Every structure is written in C-alpha cells, then in structure tokens.
Amino acid sequence: MTIEDELHNAAPAKLTVDRVTKVYRGKRQDVKALDDVSLTVGEGEFVCLLGPSGCGKSTLLNLIAGLEQPDAGTLTADGELIEGPGRQRGVMFQEHALFPWLDVTQNVLFGLNLKPNLSDEDRRGVARAFLEIVGLTPFANSGIHELSGGMKQRVALARALAPNPQVLCMDEPFAALDAMTREQLYDDLQKIQQQRRKTVVFVTHNVREAVCLGDRVLLFTPRPGRIRAEFRIELPRPRNINDVAVAQLATTITTELKSLLKAENV
Amino acid sequence: MKGSLTNTGTAVRAGVGSGRDAWVAVVQAVVFFGVVAGAWEAGSRAGWWNPVLIPSPSDIFRYIGEALGKGELQSACYVTLRRLVFGYAVGILLGIPLGLLTARFRFAANTLGVMALGLQTLPSVCWVPLSILWFHSNPEGAMLFIVVMGTLWAVLLATDHGIRQIPPIYRRAAATMGSNGFHLLWHVLLPASLPHLVSGAKQGWAFAWRSLMAAEIYVAISTGFGLGHLLHFGRELHAMDQVAAVMLVIIVIGFAADKALFSPWERFLRRRWGLTV
Numbered sequence: 392m393t394i395e396d397e398l399h400n401a402a403p404a405k406l407t408v409d410r411v412t413k414v415y416r417g418k419r420q421d422v423k424a425l426d427d428v429s430l431t432v433g434e435g436e437f438v439c440l441l442g443p444s445g446c447g448k449s450t451l452l453n454l455i456a457g458l459e460q461p462d463a464g465t466l467t468a469d470g471e472l473i474e475g476p477g478r479q480r481g482v483m484f485q486e487h488a489l490f491p492w493l494d495v496t497q498n499v500l501f502g503l504n505l506k507p508n509l510s511d512e513d514r515r516g517v518a519r520a521f522l523e524i525v526g527l528t529p530f531a532n533s534g535i536h537e538l539s540g541g542m543k544q545r546v547a548l549a550r551a552l553a554p555n556p557q558v559l560c561m562d563e564p565f566a567a568l569d570a571m572t573r574e575q576l577y578d579d580l581q582k583i584q585q586q587r588r589k590t591v592v593f594v595t596h597n598v599r600e601a602v603c604l605g606d607r608v609l610l611f612t613p614r615p616g617r618i619r620a621e622f623r624i625e626l627p628r629p630r631n632i633n634d635v636a637v638a639q640l641a642t643t644i645t646t647e648l649k650s651l652l653k654a655e656n657v
Numbered sequence: 658m659k660g661s662l663t664n665t666g667t668a669v670r671a672g673v674g675s676g677r678d679a680w681v682a683v684v685q686a687v688v689f690f691g692v693v694a695g696a697w698e699a700g701s702r703a704g705w706w707n708p709v710l711i712p713s714p715s716d717i718f719r720y721i722g723e724a725l726g727k728g729e730l731q732s733a734c735y736v737t738l739r740r741l742v743f744g745y746a747v748g749i750l751l752g753i754p755l756g757l758l759t760a761r762f763r764f765a766a767n768t769l770g771v772m773a774l775g776l777q778t779l780p781s782v783c784w785v786p787l788s789i790l791w792f793h794s795n796p797e798g799a800m801l802f803i804v805v806m807g808t809l810w811a812v813l814l815a816t817d818h819g820i821r822q823i824p825p826i827y828r829r830a831a832a833t834m835g836s837n838g839f840h841l842l843w844h845v846l847l848p849a850s851l852p853h854l855v856s857g858a859k860q861g862w863a864f865a866w867r868s869l870m871a872a873e874i875y876v877a878i879s880t881g882f883g884l885g886h887l888l889h890f891g892r893e894l895h896a897m898d899q900v901a902a903v904m905l906v907i908i909v910i911g912f913a914a915d916k917a918l919f920s921p922w923e924r925f926l927r928r929r930w931g932l933t934v
Contacts, residue, residue: 458829476832488830491930492848501844502834536931554834 397509397517397555403590404469404479404557406432406455411464413450413616424450426615427464435588439595439605441644443652447616448594449562455592456482456560468558478502480558481551485566487543489535495546496522496531502554521549524583541572545579552587559589563596574632577603581629598648599641603632608644612651619651712898720902729887733903734910737869737883744801745865748808749858755809756816756857757842770817773810781807781864782871789876797880800872807868808861815857819850852930855922862918866911884910 413425424447432438440448453459454466457476466473468480476482481502489498499518503509509517522528525545530538538546544564551559565573581604584591595601601608602624610620622644626636694714700706701713708716724730759770784806785799792799823846831837831845847854873885882890884903891899 456833458832476829476835478833478835480833482830482833484826484830486826488826490827490830490845490848492851494929501831501836505835505840534929534931536929550834560833 397513398520400587400589401479401555401557403435403588405434406558406590406592407465407467408451408455409465409467411451411454411461411466413447413454413459414462423615425454425461426617428616428618429464430609430618432590432592435590437584437591437593437604437606439593439601439608440611441595441598441601441608442611442616442648443596443613446611446613448611450616452560452562452592452594455558456480458482478505478554479556480560481554481556483544483547483551483559483561483564485563487535487540487547489543489546489550491535493535494531495527495533495535495538498535498546499550499553502550506554517553518549521553522546524552524586525549525579539572540568541576544568544576548580548583552583552589557590559591561591561593563594565600566595566597573600577632578629580604585628598645599632599637602626602637602641602644603630603634610644610648610651612648612655620647709895709897712901716898717902717905720896720898721906724887724899724902730906733882733884733887734906736881737873737885738910740797740800740804740873740883741865741869744804744869745808745862747801748805748861748865749812751805752809752812752857752861753816753854756813757820757846759813759817760820766817769813773813773817776806777810777814779806780871781868782875785872785875788872796876799876800869803872803876804865804869807864811864812857812861815853815860816850819853819857820846822853823849851922852926855919855926859915859919862915863911866907866914870907 408428408430411425411428412423415422415424428447428451430438440451442448450459454461455468455473457473457480460474473480490501493501496515496518499521500514503514503517506514519528519531522531525548527542527545527549530542535543535546547564565576568576577600593601593604602622605624608622608624609618610622611617612619622640624640626634626640630637698714701708701711701715721730755765755769755773758765759773760766781803784803788799788802789796792802827845827849828841831841836845869883870885870888873883874889884907888900888903888907891897891903
C-alpha cells in the first residue's frame with residue numbers, strides 16, 4: 392500500500408439501524424434511552440441527530456461507533472454487524488480526548504500506527520497531510536496543552552480522519568467552543584466533507600448547527616428516545632450559519648420540536 | 658478532565674524555567690548554605706558549644722577526606738547504593754504489575770489492595786526483627802526484603818490510583834482507533850497514569866532510602882559495610898564528626914539521586930502536560 396492509496400478516500404459506508412432499543416439500568420429506575428429506533432444513512436450522507444439533552448441521540452451515536460451494545464435490534468455498516476469499536480468508524484467527542492503525553496503529530500499518528508501494512512514514513516506522510524488539511528502544520532510538534540480549544544478540536548478531527556474511516560461519528564464536537572471558532576470550524580468541516588466525502592453522523596442540540604451542516608436532520612424526543620420527525624435540507628453548499636435561509640429553516644424545525652415536546656408533555 | 662490534568666497558568670510559567678531563574682536558584686542556595694556553614698564553623702571555633710556533640714564543618718570535611726583516602730567511604734557508598742538500586746528495582750517491578758492488577762480486578766483490589774494500604778502505613782523498619790530471623794544466615798536477603806517492603810506498597814498504590822483516575826474518554830477514544838489489550842495498556846493506560854507513576858516512584862525511592870538506612874543500622878552484617886554501618890560505628894566510637902559526615906553523604910546521595918532519576922520525567926511531564934508533580 393502506498394501513501395497515495397492511503398490518502399485516496401475510502402468509500403463511505405451505508406449505515407442501518409434496525410429497531411434498536413437501549414436501556415440503562417439505574418438504581419431506582421431503568422431509563423429507556425432509545426425505544427425501537429430505525430434509520431438508514433446513505434453512503435456519504437451527512438445526518439444530524441437533533442434533540443434536547445437526554446433524548447438518546449448520543450446513545451445512538453455510541454451504538455453506531457460500537458462503544459456500546461443495543462439491548463434489542465441490530466446496527467450494520469455496509470451490511471456488516473457492528474459488534475465493537477473499529478477504525479472504519481472514526482469518532483470525535485465533545486471533549487477533544489487528545490492524549491497529553493503525545494504531541495500533535497503523535498496524536499494524529501495514534502490510529503495510523505494501528506493500521507497494518509504501512510511504512511512509518513507513509514504514516515508520517517499521512518499525518519502531515521491531515522495536519523495540513525486542518526491548517527495546523529505549524530503546530531505539528533506542539534504539546535496539546537499549548538493549543539487553544541478550537542485547535543484541539545481540529546487535531547481531534549485530523550486524528551479521526553487520518554486512519555481513513557468510512558464513517559465519522561461526531562458527538563457535539565463544537566459545543567464547548569466559542570461562537571467565532573465554531574463558525575470557522577463549520578466552514579472547515581464543510582470543505583473537508585467536500586474533499587473527502589464520509590458518511591457523517593453528527594449529534595447536536597443546536598438547531599442552526601444541524602441545518603447548516605446536515606443533508607438530513609432527524610428530530611429526537613426524550614423518555615423514551617425516539618425519532619419523531621425528519622427534515623431534508625436542500626440548501627446549496629457551502630452554507631453559512633448566519634444565512635437567512637438557514638435561520639428560517641431552523642425556526643421551522645424549532646417550532647416543530649417545541650410542539651412535539653409539548654404534545655408529549657416532557 | 659479538569660482536575661490535575663488541566664494545566665494552570667502557574668504550571669506553565671514554572672515550566673518555562675528560563676536559564677536566569679536557574680542561576681538565581683543556584684546562587685541563592687550556595688549563598689544560604691555558605692552562610693549557614695560559616696556561622697556554624699565560627700560558633701564551633703568560638704567555643705559556643707561542645708565540639709564533641711556538634712562537630713564543626715571543618716572536622717566533618719576532615720573526616721570525609723580521610724575516609725575517602727582510605728577508600729572506606731567509596732566502598733560504603735557502593736555497597737549501600739547496590740542494595741538500594743536492587744531493592745528499589747524489585748519494588749518497582751513488582752509494584753507496577755500488582756497495581757495494574759488491583760486497578761483492573763475487584764477481587765485483587767479487595768484483597769491485595771487492602772493489604773497494600775495496611776502495609777504502606779507500617780514503617781518498614783518494623784520488619785527488621787522478623788526479617789533478621791527469617792533470613793538469619795543471609796543478611797543481604799534481610800536488607801533486600803526490608804527495602805522491597807519500603808518501596809513496593811507505595812508504588813503499587815500509586816499505580817492503582819494512577820490507572821483509576823484515567824479519564825474514561827481516553828479508553829473510548831483509543832478503542833475507536835482500534836487499540837485494545839496490550840496496546841491499550843502500553844500506549845494509553847501507562848502513559849496516561851504517568852504523573853501518578855512518577856510521584857509513586859519518587860515516594861517509593863524515599864521510602865527505600867529510609868528503610869535501607871534503618872536496616873543497615875540494625876542488621877549486623879558481614880557481607881559489606883554500607884553507609885548505615887559507618888554511621889553506626891561512628892556512634893559506637895563516639896565519633897560525632899563521622900556520624901555527621903555520613904549523614905551529610907546520605908543527604909547528598911539522596912538529593913543527587915532524586916534529581917538524576919526523577920528530573921527528566923518531571924521535565925517531560927511539564928513540557929507535555931504543562932504540569933508539575
């Protein structure tokens with residue numbers, strides 16, 4: 392395998408979630424985080440899971456990532472059962488989760504080092520390429536604690552993308568950032584998605600963010616977590632979060648979400 | 658994630674440690690010890706105290722010079738350090754894996770972990786009477802045992818604690834990149850607990866050093882005289898210059914070893930984590 396093969400984007404995978412239920416057993420009572428949820432995500436589709444906190448959207452993401460197992464139902468990626476975490480599905484968390492004992496480049500190399508059939512030189516080349524993509528080449532040898540919050544999330548994005556996964560799972564990755572940094576990262580993410588089309592599952596509670604980034608937005612309601620509505624976002628890309636069309640669509644979705652929550656008396 | 662792993666402004670500033678700061682530190686220390694030694698010497702010469710009870714710095718250094726001339730001091734240092742390094746190494750090599758066990762398995766935590774917690778509170782000099790009996794024909798074995806008892810529990814508990822405090826997100830992130838089993842242990846769990854491992858190793862070193870001195874003072878021995886024996890003989894000969902000189906050597910070795918063994922790790926922690934231990 393050469394570095395060109397490695398940098399050639401892996402074909403995005405189709406995800407299916409079939410009648411999945413997940414229950415967390417608590418001391419006083421059990422919490423049904425997901426109740427009989429089904430959905431399909433197409434190859435290269437950017438799907439946003441949107442809902443208030445506690446609606447099960449992060450649980451669904453963890454199930455897709457393979458970090459947790461469902462109590463009922465099945466999840467597949469390209470027809471293969473998801474039985475555990477794996478490098479075909481990269482994950483970005485709300486916290487950067489970078490390793491402080493490694494520098495920026497070594498963090499990006501972490502997943503690459505676990506990929507067989509690559510020379511060390513190729514691995515370094517790939518890491519360099521992804522640091523370039525996220526615009527952090529000058530910080531290749533910096534320590535994690537020297538970076539700003541936005542830079543850390545960029546390294547985390549590079550680290551998730553570097554092993555060339557088919558699916559990218561993102562769990563409110565920008566929630567802890569300030570508005571300016573976040574807007575910059577929306578642009579970056581859309582640009583990267585244009586270059587390296589991945590199947591993306593993006594969890595957020597921010598309606599505008601979902602409309603700005605998603606091809607499709609799935610609306611969740613809590614207790615028990617269910618998908619209650621679906622919106623296909625047909626706006627042209629790249630989208631700007633401050634665009635009027637984005638704002639209008641976000642208002643429509645917010646209204647819908649509120650009426651759903653009211654109807655369920657949550 | 659907050660807690661000890663987040664860098665604070667002070668930690669970063671301490672980490673910068675410019676060359677000028679280092680110079681100031683050295684000059685201040687040298688002046689301080691120079692003044693203390695000078696006053697002490699002056700007091701001794703003026704006859705303010707009994708030179709037998711409080712030997713003067715010049716007497717102490719005279720003894721050191723003589724002992725070095727006879728080769729007595731070098732051989733005592735060598736014997737002591739050999740015992741120390743060997744016992745310490747055994748303590749670390751047992752303590753880290755056992756700490757991993759207690760962190761990983763509840764059964765080990767409920768048994769071995771409780772035992773470690775108990776034995777860590779026991780000053781290891783308390784092992785002297787039993788170990789002399791157990792190893793009666795093998796005094797080196799007795800001293801090794803005492804040093805290991807001093808090191809092992811501190812290292813075990815620090816490892817256990819270090820592994821337990823690892824933010825779960827590290828394991829999850831590593832798992833999504835395909836890391837598990839030995840790779841996870843070697844590339845995530847051990848480095849993630851490094852701040853605790855280093856402070857545990859440091860504490861273990863301090864305990865080992867204290868234990869060995871106690872052991873050398875108490876255990877009658879024919880297999881090589883260490884610094885503790887030299888100190889003990891000084892007491893029996895009522896040669897307080899010898900006693901004070903050996904104390905000084907023990908301090909200097911302890912200090913140098915601390916710097917040589919742990920400073921590189923601490924620098925690494927400061928540079929990468931932005932953290933001081």
